[in-house]
Amino acid sequence: MEQLIAKLKSEIIEVLNLSELSPDEIDENAPLFVEGLGLDSIDALELIVLLEKNYGLKLGTAEEGKKVLRSVRSMAEFIRENNKG
Amino acid sequence: MAVYIKEATAISPQNTFGAKVLPEEPATYTDVNMLRCIEPVYRDFIDPMVARRMSRIVKMGVCCALRCLRDSGIEVPDAIIAGTGLGCLEDTEKFLGSIYANEEKLLNPTPFIQSTHNTVAGAVALAIKCHNYNATYTHRGFSFENALEDALLQLAENPGLRMLTGGFDEVTPGSYEITRRMGLWKNHPVSNLSLEQYHTRGSLPGEGVAFFMLGGRKDAGDWAAIRSIQTFYKPASEAEVAQRISNFMADCGLKTGKPDLVIFGKNGDVTGDRYYEYVISGLLKNIPHVSYKHLCGEYDTSASFALWLAALMIKEQRIPSYLEGGKNLPRELNHVLIYNHLRGVNHSLYFLERC
Numbered sequence: 001m002e003q004l005i006a007k008l009k010s011e012i013i014e015v016l017n018l019s020e021l022s023p024d025e026i027d028e029n030a031p032l033f034v035e036g037l038g039l040d041s042i043d044a045l046e047l048i049v050l051l052e053k054n055y056g057l058k059l060g061t062a063e064e065g066k067k068v069l070r071s072v073r074s075m076a077e078f079i080r081e082n083n084k085g
Numbered sequence: 086m087a088v089y090i091k092e093a094t095a096i097s098p099q100n101t102f103g104a105k106v107l108p109e110e111p112a113t114y115t116d117v118n119m120l121r122c123i124e125p126v127y128r129d130f131i132d133p134m135v136a137r138r139m140s141r142i143v144k145m146g147v148c149c150a151l152r153c154l155r156d157s158g159i160e161v162p163d164a165i166i167a168g169t170g171l172g173c174l175e176d177t178e179k180f181l182g183s184i185y186a187n188e189e190k191l192l193n194p195t196p197f198i199q200s201t202h203n204t205v206a207g208a209v210a211l212a213i214k215c216h217n218y219n220a221t222y223t224h225r226g227f228s229f230e231n232a233l234e235d236a237l238l239q240l241a242e243n244p245g246l247r248m249l250t251g252g253f254d255e256v257t258p259g260s261y262e263i264t265r266r267m268g269l270w271k272n273h274p275v276s277n278l279s280l281e282q283y284h285t286r287g288s289l290p291g292e293g294v295a296f297f298m299l300g301g302r303k304d305a306g307d308w309a310a311i312r313s314i315q316t317f318y319k320p321a322s323e324a325e326v327a328q329r330i331s332n333f334m335a336d337c338g339l340k341t342g343k344p345d346l347v348i349f350g351k352n353g354d355v356t357g358d359r360y361y362e363y364v365i366s367g368l369l370k371n372i373p374h375v376s377y378k379h380l381c382g383e384y385d386t387s388a389s390f391a392l393w394l395a396a397l398m399i400k401e402q403r404i405p406s407y408l409e410g411g412k413n414l415p416r417e418l419n420h421v422l423i424y425n426h427l428r429g430v431n432h433s434l435y436f437l438e439r440c
Contacts, residue, residue, distance in 0.1 A: 015193065017137040038134065045194040053191045 004076045011054060012072065015046050028072035036071070044069060051075070055083050087310040087438065088240050089300050091247070092157035095393040096122050096149045097293040097381045098277075103152055107397055111380060111407040116274035118265075119256050120291040120382035125152075131212070138195050139208065140175040142255035142294075146205030147212060149294040150249060154213065157298040163246040164218035164239065165206045168232035170225050170254050170385020170427075172202035178259045205253055226431025228252065229386040230316050236299050237314070244301025251296030252389030256382070261290055269383075269428070271353070278407070280353040280379040288352035291382015295389035297396075307440040309399040309421075311392075313337050315434045323363035330424060330434060331368055337436045343372050344436070345415040346404070348391050350425030351376040352383045357429050364424070373415050375408040388425045388433055395421045399439050 009023035016039070030036035033044070047069055051057045057079065059065045068078040095101040098120040100108045114120055122145060127136050130148045139147065146167070154162065179196040198204075203221035210219050218239075222231035229252030236248040264270065271287040280289055303310070315333050320326045334344070347369055349361045365374060381390045398404055399418050423435035 017195075019137070020133055042138070042194055042198065049191050049193055053187070 001076060001080065004080060005072055008072055008076050008079070011050055012047070015050050016043055026072060028076070030071060032069060032071055047075070051079070055079050057082050086241055086244075086301070087303075087312050088237050089303055089310050089440065090297050090308040090392075090396045091300050091304065091306075092153055092298040093295065093308060093393050093396055094149050094153040094156065095293065095295040095390060096125060096145045097295075097390055098122055098291060099380050101393070102149070103156070104397070106401055107394075107403065107405045109405070111278065111405075114277045116276065117289070118270065118274055119261050120277060120289060121256065122292055122294070135212075138199060140173055140179075140196075140199055142173050142175060142253060142292075143199060143204050143208055145255075145294045146251070146253045147208045149253075150205070150209040150251060150296045151212060153251070153296040153298055154249060157247075159247050159249075159298060161213055161215045162217065162249040162298070163243075164220075164236065164248045164250075165209050165215060166218070166220050166222070166232045166235050166248060166250045167203070167206040168222045168224075168228035168230070168252045168386055168389070169202055169205070170223060170228045171260070172223060173200050173204050174255050174257045174260050176200035176204075178257060209249070224431075226385050226388075226425075226427025227316050227318075227433065229389045230314055230433045233311075233314055233392075237311070240299060240301035246301065248299045249296060250299055251294065252386030253294040254292055254384040254386045256290045256292045256384065264290065275353075277379050277382070281351055281358075281376060283353055284355055286354060286356055288354040288357070288378070288383040291378070291384050291387065293381050293384065293387065293390045295386075295393045297389075297392070303440060309396040310438045310440050312436045312438050313434075314436070317432045319430055320360075320432060323360055326360050326432065327364050327368045329432070330364060330422075333434045333436065334422065339420060343369075344420040344422040345373070345418050346398075346421045347372055347374040348395055348421065348423045349374055349376045350378060350387065350391065350423075352378040354383075357426065360426060360429065360432075361424070375404065377408070380407075383427075385427060388423065388435070391423045391425060392435060392437075395423055395435070395437050399437060402439075 102125045130151045176196040177200040202223045236250040419439045421437045426432040
């Protein structure tokens, strides 16, 4: 799990162009949106594309999206539970 | 009616950002295929969390516009008007590359959102929370001229307005490679200061951003006045160009019949420079002239750099040595004519006056 979280942090830094941050500076339990990293709706789209492109996972509903994209840890848990690869 | 340049800022391959006097020395580039801008420190003007989504040209455009606003002491202008020939190429290339690489699926939204031509004017408006008139013109070598024409028309109706008007274009390795195959550029590396001396086909690609704060009423400290601009498309011959310039100068009411200085858009391409040579040896013979594209390279909105240069020369009453044609330099710069064309298709004329 911790390995997956570290990998996910690096991928988030890359797709969101957060080049001024290192993976260690991202708190995997902190909210991704508004607080924490302070991401917005465009970032949400980028994270949805990341999940589908890198892990073959689609978010079914908006409610599920809110739950999965709450933090890096919630994204990692979603990947671990659903990734067949 | 004249329109007054209250303030101007340029980001170019020269040290021009925030310059209030002309650089003493030009930036020289030896054995290069393109001229790229000397970029400012963006974090002084743009929040890094906002800048992370911006491509190079968007950052340059926003930074240049915000500096122009800051230097003119205006927080929110009455309009933001931009002109760009090719828009935000880097993001366009990224988006198209992504379509190809991902077989038209799973496209990242950011490059698409940021690739539109009006990204810069929109990002400036967002940065300063400006809900006023916002427009971007794109029409090859008339893009900046159309933006300027819009500002001039609005100022004719409401001289008290303040219009932030600018032009921008970028060169990328990808766009360079495609246009090189079209034969637009020299097929060997060149030195920018020798651009006019090669006498071969093709030019040197460049890029730049220039923003101007324009107003319809004269104030102390104005850089220069734009008396008139004119564009014409695909002239039939060099003689038609000369006739159009002659008519333009007459329409501008030049009492002496001649400007003090002409700024030409010569770009070292023999196929296009013939228009300039024709009027230099004819209509504008014995009138001091300089060129500017050895400083910024060739791009669709390069006339915005020429306008910045002309305005600053008029303000300073000085022609830097690296621009001098070498003879008959005027003692005063009261009237300056700019003549530029893009690949013989889009021709533009500007007439500026000292304030």
